[in-house]
Amino acid sequence: MSSIVEMTSQRETQTKLKHPIHVTSEIGTLRTVLLKRPGKEVENLIPEYLQRLLFDDIPYLPIIQREHDYFAETLKNRGIEVLYLEKLVVETLSNPEIKRQFVDDILRESKANINGAREVLKEYLLSFSTADMVDKVMSGILKREIEESKKTHLYELMEDHYPFYLDPMPNLYFTRDPAASIGNGLSINRMREPARRRESLFMEYIMKLHPRFAGYNVPVWLDRNYEFSIEGGDELVLSDEVVAIGVSARTSARAIERLALNLFKKQDSFKKVVAVEIPKCRAFMHLDTVFTMVDYDKFTIHPEIQSPQGKMNIYILEKGLDDEHVNITHRTNLQETLKEVLGLNELILIPCGGGDEIAASREQWNDGSNTLAISPGVVVTYDRNYISNDLLRQHGMEVIEILSSELSRGRGGPRCMSMPIVREDLYK
Numbered sequence: 001m002s003s004i005v006e007m008t009s010q011r012e013t014q015t016k017l018k019h020p021i022h023v024t025s026e027i028g029t030l031r032t033v034l035l036k037r038p039g040k041e042v043e044n045l046i047p048e049y050l051q052r053l054l055f056d057d058i059p060y061l062p063i064i065q066r067e068h069d070y071f072a073e074t075l076k077n078r079g080i081e082v083l084y085l086e087k088l089v090v091e092t093l094s095n096p097e098i099k100r101q102f103v104d105d106i107l108r109e110s111k112a113n114i115n116g117a118r119e120v121l122k123e124y125l126l127s128f129s130t131a132d133m134v135d136k137v138m139s140g141i142l143k144r145e146i147e148e149s150k151k152t153h154l155y156e157l158m159e160d161h162y163p164f165y166l167d168p169m170p171n172l173y174f175t176r177d178p179a180a181s182i183g184n185g186l187s188i189n190r191m192r193e194p195a196r197r198r199e200s201l202f203m204e205y206i207m208k209l210h211p212r213f214a215g216y217n218v219p220v221w222l223d224r225n226y227e228f229s230i231e232g233g234d235e236l237v238l239s240d241e242v243v244a245i246g247v248s249a250r251t252s253a254r255a256i257e258r259l260a261l262n263l264f265k266k267q268d269s270f271k272k273v274v275a276v277e278i279p280k281c282r283a284f285m286h287l288d289t290v291f292t293m294v295d296y297d298k299f300t301i302h303p304e305i306q307s308p309q310g311k312m313n314i315y316i317l318e319k320g321l322d323d324e325h326v327n328i329t330h331r332t333n334l335q336e337t338l339k340e341v342l343g344l345n346e347l348i349l350i351p352c353g354g355g356d357e358i359a360a361s362r363e364q365w366n367d368g369s370n371t372l373a374i375s376p377g378v379v380v381t382y383d384r385n386y387i388s389n390d391l392l393r394q395h396g397m398e399v400i401e402i403l404s405s406e407l408s409r410g411r412g413g414p415r416c417m418s419m420p421i422v423r424e425d426l427y428k
């Protein structure tokens with residue numbers, strides 16, 4: 001855990017920055033990013049519950065950690081400040097009263113599995129140091145961890161039935177999804193899948209109570225109590241005026257419209273929200289699994305999101321007559337729509353896997369389209385997607401490859417594993 005001195009100096013750095021969150025594009029030079037190092041939560045994945053926990057296989061912990069450390073080092077070597085979610089949460093909960101409140105909140109949201117065991121679990125969690133308690137909450141609590149004598153319900157004694165009181169949160173290393181920085185604020189998301197819904201509680205606490213963010217009135221464009229779901233993998237900040245949002249298996253049209261209304265009302269630089277409908281399937285769970293921005297005028301795309309005629313369902317939302325209405329217009333051509341909203345004459349879509357039917361499908365499954373831009377034309381990608389990476393290079397990109405054998409098993413790539421906190425503005 002950081003010392004007060006470290007936290008004070010973090011706060012001084014932030015004061016100089018004026019806005020602790022500042023993201024006005026997908027590609028502006030990345031200054032600060034939030035990651036989560038995969039931990040014991042990954043070892044609590046078992047075959048019976050893989051699908052429910054949104055994994056396709058069980059990563060090998062020492063290797064996934066090594067690969068993640070390599071990712072973090074790659075970013076640090078480029079001068080990017082890396083913040084860790086787990087560390088921010090521990091710092092946020094340093095006050096015992098806040099820690100108790102957090103334990104109450106997390107247990108309430110884990111209600112499906114704890115039923116009558118809440119008091120016992122509360123006592124159990126509070127018996128740990130804050131760092132160990134946070135680790136427990138993230139990695140899950142097994143029924144066998146609680147003394148037999150404290151179990152008063154039949155379901156608690158059925159060890160071979162369902163093993164967890166608190167489910168593990170193995171998707172936490174995909175920091176992109178629970179919250180998304182947009183302009184000087186963020187959306188703290190109601191996540192679609194029950195397996196991930198608790199994840200955004202951490203960000204709510206951090207924004208309200210961590211000294212790096214608390215007291216700066218960081219605007220929350222949409223909070224996690226909103227009834228319709230949205231996830232950060234669908235939220236792409238194309239410029240300081242335009243946000244693209246996927247209408248996907250995870251993100252609802254209603255949440256997009258509400259976010260657009262709030263943005264237009266409260267951060268008036270934003271003029272357009274482009275809603276891009278993508279097929280609702282596991283491989284394409286978010287817009288950023290099939291489409292990312294890599295340079296001012298270049299994007300990756302998985303060709304399968306377009307019809308054979310190259311058509312899609314796209315809607316542009318703009319400020320309406322009053323604060324409760326948006327104007328909506330329909331488009332069908334992604335390339336033309338991007339040119340229109342970004343004011344460009346030319347724009348290149350770089351197809352995943354070079355557009356080859358097999359390579360595109362294989363590399364998209366392993367997040368070949370999911371690039372993290374760290375400045376215009378410089379992207380971090382998985383090494384395994386060699387066809388897509390070569391094609392990016394042929395288009396003049398600098399491609400920084402990271403290790404990907406185990407990280408990719410969770411179905412997310414470098415963009416999914418990172419939440420930009422501060423990016424430099426683009427030159428206009």
Ligand SMILES: NC(=O)NCCC[C@H](N)C(=O)O
Pocket residue numbers: 053054055171174176177196232233234285286288289410411412413415416
């Ligand atoms: N932005 C992203 O596409 N994130 C990847 C999330 C993968 C995770 N296993 C999930 O299904 O939510």
